Amino acid sequence: MLKSFQLTYSRFSETSILVEWPQYIAPEILKDILLFKNYLLKNESESIIQITSAYCSILITYKFQISNIEAKITSLKSNYNSRQDLEIQIQKTWKIPVCYDLSFALDLEEMSIEKKLLIPEIIHLHSKTIYKVYFIGFLPGFLYLGGLDKNLFMPRKKSPRQHIEKGAVGIGGEQTGIYPNASPGGWNIIGNSPISFFNRKSDSPCFASAGDNVQFISVDVETYREILSQVENGTYKIESEVLDG
Incomplete structure (x- = not known):
């Protein structure tokens, strides 16, 4: 009903x-x-x-x-x-590669101390969750994701950085998300994804839609660079699966 x-x-x-x-x-x-x-x-x-x-x-x-x-x-x-309780659209789970190496994870060590969790524990908690895309905003392609593990809740930084790298994966309060382009930002950066989240030349500039799911897949630096190379030459295809029901 x-x-x-x-x-x-x-x-x-x-x-x-x-x-x-x-x-x-x-x-x-x-x-x-x-x-x-x-x-x-x-x-x-x-x-x-x-x-x-x-x-x-x-x-x-x-x-x-x-x-x-x-x-x-x-x-x-x-x-x-x-309104009717009908299928809204074909909804998918998107597999997003993320490298949690400290060269990308500007705030991971600080977060580890603050939350009294080992870095591998933080990575495990962050990447095991299936997140829900609630809406897209702030920047074109910025996915607002719900479902972050409560153990990883972390207040936004009091002094935002003037420059956050494209693909930076961050935690702000009870949310997690990815910066689709370089921009200022106050979220705690714990990794980076090599893929593109917004392509203005595409019929669907952002691959994901509200109602979709996202799962982060932890990759090492070498795999990150391989994926980045594929993204740059246009051969990378993001993995996804259709949600049941």
């Missing part, structure tokens, strides 16, 4: 409405967000420019100015009640 949540609706701008779910990160909320988003895009596509999703909300941007906000919210509530 499809579970319904108590949602809040509010005007965000002259052309957009923010819809919010209960404020906690959970797979059942993600599923409901994607069902509602999918239903709106299927049935209201002529009036919508885009729908941007986050952990517990969607932002609906319309092609026109919303003159009667109460009527529009009433319509959205009706749409929410009409």
Whole structure:
């Protein structure tokens, strides 16, 4: 049976409405967000420019100015009640190679001391988990992943670095993720992935979608360099498998 949540609706701008779910990160909320988003895009596509999703909300941007906000919210509530528990899309588990060598893992030793865990234990805990992609943001191709082991929760750094390398794998609070491009950042860096997470020339610039899973595969430096070479010459193909159900 499809579970319904108590949602809040509010005007965000002259052309957009923010819809919010209960404020906690959970797979059942993600599923409901994607069902509602999918239903709106299927049935209201002529009036919508885009729908941007986050952990517990969607932002609906319309092609026109919303003159009667109460009527529009009433319509959205009706749409929410009409959504169906159907397969949203083909969802996959992506196998992401990561090298946890200290030459990449700028904060791994500090994290080991702080968490009172051996470095191999941190690597094991981080790579054994199957993470859920909740949404993509901050930078194009930046995957916000849920499911981090509680033993690895680590506050963001008080003073963000001005430069984080492309592919850096980090932990920020209760989240883990990968920087798709070089940028400033305040997450704790524990490794690096040699693959590309965003290709603007591709029909699907980011290979993953909200609802997909991610598993990190620990590789050594030599394997990292081999994969990087394949990525650079265009022969690398990321491993994935279709999720059941």
